[in-house]
Amino acid sequence: MGESGDWRAWRREFPIFEHTIYLNACSLGPLARRVRAAAVRFLDLWGAHGASAWYEVWLGEIQALRAAVARLIGAKPSEIAILPSVTDALRVVASATADRRRPAIISADLDFPTVPYQWLSRPGAEVRFARSADGTTVSLDAYRACLDDRASLVATSHVFFLSGRIQNVPVLAALAHEHGAYLLVDAYQGLGQVPFDAPSSGVDFLISGGLKWLLGGPGIVYLYVREALHERLDPQGSGWFAHGDPFAFHAEAFAHAPDARRFEGGTPAVAAVFTGRAGLDIVNEIGPARLRARQVELVTDLVAKLRARGWSPRVPEDLADHAGIVTVPMEDPRAAVAFLKERSIVTDSRPGLLRISPYFFNEPADHDAVVDALDTYRRGAGAAATGR
Ligand SMILES: Cc1ncc(COP(=O)(O)O)c(C=O)c1O
Structure with a gap:
């Protein structure tokens, strides 16, 4: 053919x-036949096995999803956390990177609003905006003008949702790091339609999910955290899926997982894990x-x-x-x-x-x-x- x-x-x-x-x-990737079939498979497993579906299939499915995300961006499965929305991923990164001596966060005025809202809604955070001169792009100089030694994080887009312009992530990562700040990239509008290699880009945190170009529907978001940061960052307000050994059920002793799982929360939406992977399989296959x-x-x-x-x-x-x-x-x-x-x-x-x-x-x-x-x-x- x-x-x-x-x-x-x-x-x-x-x-x-x-x-x-x-x-x-x-806005929303359309539903593929195989994504629908994955949702039905989830329901069938639930119907046929009840709780044992967890141990026999669902936990493995979560791992398979991490592997599919990792494959797409050249990362390791251990660098991927699974969360329900971009906002949740931002919240957990915000908790792990908060630094009283460095309260400034830099976003762009063209970013999807949920990105700056994360810090605008936090007392003590100082949000600075790199502004666009033409409504479609944001210059490197605009980001540079916002950076100083009070900045802890640049949190901005891979592809701007309003203009479709692709940002140069390696250059942004170098700029952020030069000032001692982390780079977080919201790649909800990028991954799938734009090739991206996370480790070589220098990005510290990358967020994408099923809703749009990755064809997996709502309720499933992927957070890449660069391996070198795992042991250095301790998210706060964690849940049992962020524990090193969740099934040990040690109520009195919390210890973060050694890898990106430490950025997760509670029981994931398993139906969305199934649809998310089926969508990603299409993207990886092509x-x-x-x-x-x-x-x-x-x-x-x-x-x-x-x-x-x-x-x-x-x-x-x-x-x-x-x-x-x-x-x-x-x-x-x-x-x-x-x-x-x-x-x-x-x-x-x-x-x-x-x-x-x-x-x-x-x-x-x-x-x-x-x-x-x-x-x-x-x-x-x-x-x-x-x-x-
Ligand atoms: C670039 C971008 N980021 C984030 C979101 C949504 O974030 P959340 O998953 O928190 O609803 C959207 C749109 O749905 C978007 O276009």
Whole structure:
């Protein structure tokens, strides 16, 4: 089967395309048949075995998930902690890195808000913002201007959720370390669509999860912690899954696990462990390099078609540091999203922007459909259809 045949076969793995043109992976990756099958397998094991499913299958499944995450980012399974949300991962890192002599945390104004909120909600933390000059990128100088010897952590994005721009993580890691700060990267919008090697990047903490490009659905997040930090950092407010020997049940003696498990909490959501791994298996099977090449092809096609119809997508000429999130400035993007939805085309919006995010299962015909529908919308059918 040729390359395009392969992609068509992958598209058939996602039943939503039988009735919908889905262009919204950056909000929620669509459900794959094998991810649904993994959820059913979890239920079947629970139904057939009850508690013994834990010891016989589920604990092994958690380990297999760590291995799948590690494979994706060139790390070791012992460097991966499993948590339910980005916010939970941030909370545990915040507890482990808090330093009264270094209260400053640096984020970017383009980061997903839950990142700075983690420290804005902590009395005593001093949050500084590296600001974007153009609404799509943040310069290294903007981060540099925020750094001094009061900074403990730079916590920012791999790919900006509003612009699709990819940040240079190795350069950010070097900058943070030069000032004695750690680097935490929120890669929820990056992993899957952008290849990433965690150990060689210098990043200290990397967070991603199933929801979007890793196709595993909600409730499952992966925290990479660089091995050299494990013994140095003691998260606070830990639970039994962070203990070195949870099944020893020593209520009076807490001792952190020697590896990244020390960043975990309590019983994980095992259904999401199953779906998370099934999603990651798809990403690992295709491989990040092929996925990235496919993204560049798709974004190039989408941008050309939008421009040909007079829209001005916010992407640079050179797509080398741009991922699969294409935003188009328009007056009332929510009305456009609703108009497209009525035509079974799923996109989403952020203030002032229509956001279109193709992934490997999309094809150029999807882009023809979206630009055709946007033409109709602009000609006024949109106003009528939405009752304005
Ligand atoms: C970049 C980024 N980080 C984090 C989140 C969500 O964080 P949480 O898992 O805490 O809901 C999102 C969106 O859902 C996101 O786009």
